[in-house]
Amino acid sequence: MTSLDPRQELAQRLELDQVPPANFASPDDVRTRLAAQGYLSDEAIASVTFLADRLAKPVLVEGPAGTGKTALARAVADATGARLIRLQCYEGLDESKALYEWNYRKQLLRIQAGRGEATGEEWSHLEEDIFAEEFLLRRPLLEAISATDPVVLLIDEVDRVELETEALLLEVLSEYQVSIPELGTVRAHQIPMVFLTSNNTRELSEALKRRCLYLYVGYPDVARERDIIVERVPGISSALAEQIARVVRSLRTLDLKKAPSVAETLDWARTLVLLGREEIGDEDAAATLHILLKYQTDIDRATKELLGRGKTVA
Amino acid sequence: MLNLLGDFIAELRAAGIPVSMTEHMDAARAMQAIDLGDRPLVRAALAATLVKDGDHLPVFYTAFDVFFSMRSWSSAEELLNPQEDETSAPTGANAPGPRRGSGGASSTMSAEELAELLFRALRDGDANALRRGAGEAVTRYAGMEPGRPVGGTYYLYRTLRNLDLENLERRLSVGEAGELAERLARDEARARVEMLKAEIEREIRERLVEDRGSQALAKSVRKPLPEDVDVMHANREEMAQLEHALRPLSRKLATRLARRRRRRRRGPVDLRHTVRRSLSTGGVPIDLRFKPPRPNKPEIIVIADISGSVASFARFTLHLVHAISSQFSKVRSFVFVDGIDEVTRLFEGADDPADAVARINAEADVIAFDGHSDYGRAFSVFHDRYAKDVTRRSTVLILGDARNNYHQAHPEVLADLHHRARAVFWLNPEPLGYWNSGDSIINQYAPHCDRVVECRTLRQLEAFVGELA
Numbered sequence: 001m002t003s004l005d006p007r008q009e010l011a012q013r014l015e016l017d018q019v020p021p022a023n024f025a026s027p028d029d030v031r032t033r034l035a036a037q038g039y040l041s042d043e044a045i046a047s048v049t050f051l052a053d054r055l056a057k058p059v060l061v062e063g064p065a066g067t068g069k070t071a072l073a074r075a076v077a078d079a080t081g082a083r084l085i086r087l088q089c090y091e092g093l094d095e096s097k098a099l100y101e102w103n104y105r106k107q108l109l110r111i112q113a114g115r116g117e118a119t120g121e122e123w124s125h126l127e128e129d130i131f132a133e134e135f136l137l138r139r140p141l142l143e144a145i146s147a148t149d150p151v152v153l154l155i156d157e158v159d160r161v162e163l164e165t166e167a168l169l170l171e172v173l174s175e176y177q178v179s180i181p182e183l184g185t186v187r188a189h190q191i192p193m194v195f196l197t198s199n200n201t202r203e204l205s206e207a208l209k210r211r212c213l214y215l216y217v218g219y220p221d222v223a224r225e226r227d228i229i230v231e232r233v234p235g236i237s238s239a240l241a242e243q244i245a246r247v248v249r250s251l252r253t254l255d256l257k258k259a260p261s262v263a264e265t266l267d268w269a270r271t272l273v274l275l276g277r278e279e280i281g282d283e284d285a286a287a288t289l290h291i292l293l294k295y296q297t298d299i300d301r302a303t304k305e306l307l308g309r310g311k312t313v314a
Numbered sequence: 315m316l317n318l319l320g321d322f323i324a325e326l327r328a329a330g331i332p333v334s335m336t337e338h339m340d341a342a343r344a345m346q347a348i349d350l351g352d353r354p355l356v357r358a359a360l361a362a363t364l365v366k367d368g369d370h371l372p373v374f375y376t377a378f379d380v381f382f383s384m385r386s387w388s389s390a391e392e393l394l395n396p397q398e399d400e401t402s403a404p405t406g407a408n409a410p411g412p413r414r415g416s417g418g419a420s421s422t423m424s425a426e427e428l429a430e431l432l433f434r435a436l437r438d439g440d441a442n443a444l445r446r447g448a449g450e451a452v453t454r455y456a457g458m459e460p461g462r463p464v465g466g467t468y469y470l471y472r473t474l475r476n477l478d479l480e481n482l483e484r485r486l487s488v489g490e491a492g493e494l495a496e497r498l499a500r501d502e503a504r505a506r507v508e509m510l511k512a513e514i515e516r517e518i519r520e521r522l523v524e525d526r527g528s529q530a531l532a533k534s535v536r537k538p539l540p541e542d543v544d545v546m547h548a549n550r551e552e553m554a555q556l557e558h559a560l561r562p563l564s565r566k567l568a569t570r571l572a573r574r575r576r577r578r579r580r581g582p583v584d585l586r587h588t589v590r591r592s593l594s595t596g597g598v599p600i601d602l603r604f605k606p607p608r609p610n611k612p613e614i615i616v617i618a619d620i621s622g623s624v625a626s627f628a629r630f631t632l633h634l635v636h637a638i639s640s641q642f643s644k645v646r647s648f649v650f651v652d653g654i655d656e657v658t659r660l661f662e663g664a665d666d667p668a669d670a671v672a673r674i675n676a677e678a679d680v681i682a683f684d685g686h687s688d689y690g691r692a693f694s695v696f697h698d699r700y701a702k703d704v705t706r707r708s709t710v711l712i713l714g715d716a717r718n719n720y721h722q723a724h725p726e727v728l729a730d731l732h733h734r735a736r737a738v739f740w741l742n743p744e745p746l747g748y749w750n751s752g753d754s755i756i757n758q759y760a761p762h763c764d765r766v767v768e769c770r771t772l773r774q775l776e777a778f779v780g781e782l783a
Contacts, residue, residue, distance in 0.1 A: 005347075006343055006347070027355055027358075043354050043358060044358050044361070044362075047354070047355050047358030047359060047362070048358060048359075048362045050348075051344055051347065051348070051358075051359055051362060051363075054347045054348075055340070055343060055344060055347060057340070059362075060366070062368055063368070200368070200562060201562075201565060201566070201569060202566050202569045202570065203566055203570075206332075206334075209366040210334055210336050210337060210366075212366075213340075213362040213363060214361070214362050214363075214365060214366045214367075215362060216368040216371060218368075222505075243498070246498045246501070246502060247494070247498060249501065249505075250497060250498060250501045253501065255557075255668075257666060280494065281492065281494075282492055282493050282494050285494050297666075297669075305497075306493070306494055306497050307493045307494055307497075308493040308497075
């Protein structure tokens with residue numbers, strides 16, 4: 001059995017003249033090129049990104065807030081020299097905001113401008129005319145599909161839309177095309193990389209999950225977090241970064257309402273550098289813990305557990 | 315490879331991970347696109363195509379280790395060749411890693427030397443030495459016998475017992491002064507010892523695969539998904555997983571219920587309004603008008619047995635019910651052992667149900683006599699004090715295994731509550747087969763309940779609570 005390469009197959013379906021070359025040569029290639037953009041990936045992230053490119057499939061990235069899901073899409077766009085098109089999802093998002101909309105004001109103008117000459121037979125003319133691409137407002141999904149330059153499509157926080165709205169995405173995700181009743185089907189001119197992110201506030205539909213590769217991005221381990229800190233915080237010593245990463249790991253093992261994210265860790269690291277610290281003493285930690293933790297109960301618990309102090313700390 | 319992949323997917327499905335046909339095909343395609351000699355890459359590819367839920371990943375990794383064990387991982391040719399069984403371990407020559415060759419040579423090591431080797435491997439983070447040490451430890455202490463049909467946990471326990479991990483952890487965590495520094499050193503030591511444990515577990519699993527074959531072993535090391543763990547018999551690790559799974563679960567349930575409520579927007583036809591609208595169409599009711607829906611929010615009364623055997627189940631249920639309390643007009647909670655106490659106040663003050671649940675044990679006054687569950691007495695006291703609050707709007711939820719320790723049952727009290735309430739449901743965390751055995755008297759209470767539901771896992775619990783709202 002000889003089966004076509006997935007990219008080749010998709011290119012055929014999209015009726016492209018040639019198969020667009022893959023963006024990445026190997027998972028290691030993904031790793032080095034993302035690292036060049038300041039994004040440190042791990043084994044899973046690099047492998048799945050590579051596969052997504054090779055299989056021409058969207059990636060569903062799931063994980064706690066602030067672990068670099070959106071940053072991944074941005075880094076991939078930068079690494080491949082593509083334009084990032086972002087669709088931010090929210091409750092109530094509909095197709096006129098996600099796919100396309102007819103620019104009816106312009107259509108009205110067109111009709112008014114042509115008034116008088118529109119006799120019976122010219123009406124069909126006009127009708128054809130006002131449903132032309134000229135009067136189409138492209139929203140992110142259509143924009144990504146019809147782009148001729150390389151793009152990366154990011155559908156952010158897809159778990160925020162209603163279950164019914166998810167269905168809007170399915171055609172784009174599996175066929176890389178958008179059907180517009182008045183115009184016909186718009187097919188992609190290239191194979192864009194697609195990332196969907198989700199904070200897992202609700203179960204996504206099976207149909208959506210089936211069309212995507214799944215990538216779970218959890219909190220990084222100590223070594224990777226240290227490297228991220230060193231990479232993103234200028235002027236920090238690697239010893240301090242290591243210590244910061246360890247404190248954050250210990251915090252994450254506590255039962256907190258909101259565990260510190262990578263973004264918060266970076267904020268904390270920047271603060272410590274600004275304060276000119278070379279290592280974290282008990283006092284510094286107690287004084288700056290509020291940068292990492294956003295609930296008073298969490299701060300109290302962390303102070304008690306990590307610094308061994310009870311209510312005496314004000 | 316296709317055969318092996320098929321078997322592997324069958325195992326995932328048996329463990330409860332839903333894998334569709336399309337996903338199977340995607341996995342097969344991914345295998346064609348990548349270098350099969352690269353084990354981590356194959357693992358990532360299979361995970362990305364087959365598993366679509368982060369909570370399912372641990373189960374996937376276990377199954378992967380069994381089916382694609384490191385020892386049998388020699389080269390792509392072997393995998394692509396369907397005749398060859400993946401479990402027939404290749405000879406030492408082409409097995410990766412230094413561990414195989416050194417296994418026999420280092421068996422002369424003394425116990426002290428082994429402890430020292432492990433200590434140094436963990437201190438320096440030397441993965442190769444750690445692997446060698448783990449292999450040695452298993453050879454030495456696990457006492458593995460070929461063909462013995464026991465699960466890996468038995469061997470793991472035997473090995474770990476002999477290694478004195480506490481001492482190892484203490485030695486690793488000596489270090490700087492200061493509260494924070496000490497704590498960090500301790501956490502670091504613990505993380506490293508966990509690495510050793512994982513390594514030993516993996517080693518044992520690989521040896522078992524060699525001995526018994528992947529499929530037989532997969533069955534015995536299969537772990538249930540968090541939502542399928544039996545709450546009453548969960549071990550400590552599973553309990554932690556459950557606690558962890560509960561918060562997103564209740565959040566998802568609340569989102570789903572709120573959405574369902576919003577969608578049922580229409581009430582019955584509003585005749586008056588419709589007739590008025592119809593005047594403009596000459597009395598023909600073209601445009602139907604509807605009454606706004608009446609939110610049907612039940613009032614919930616939870617009565618939970620919190621004696622030792624069913625405590626964790628009660629905790630989970632209370633947590634879940636209160637987490638979605640916005641879906642009910644009112645939630646009142648009572649807990650009992652042989653006395654009964656209302657704990658609603660604990661939940662009212664707390665912004666996180668978990669905090670309130672944690673306080674129940676300390677603050678609820680539930681022990682009247684000997685601290686053994688007494689359903690009859692608890693119901694009677696409840697009836698005396700609160701029966702007037704149970705109305706046609708209240709749904710009563712009773713949690714417990716109905717193991718009454720041979721006390722008086724007083725089913726007539728429950729009968730009266732049933733008469734007053736809209737509905738009485740009983741959630742029993744015991745498997746159906748154990749009901750009415752020993753001191754379980756569920757059949758005396760069952761006639762006075764609208765439904766008695768077996769509720770052993772989070773999945774069952776979620777389904778029930780979802781129906782309730």
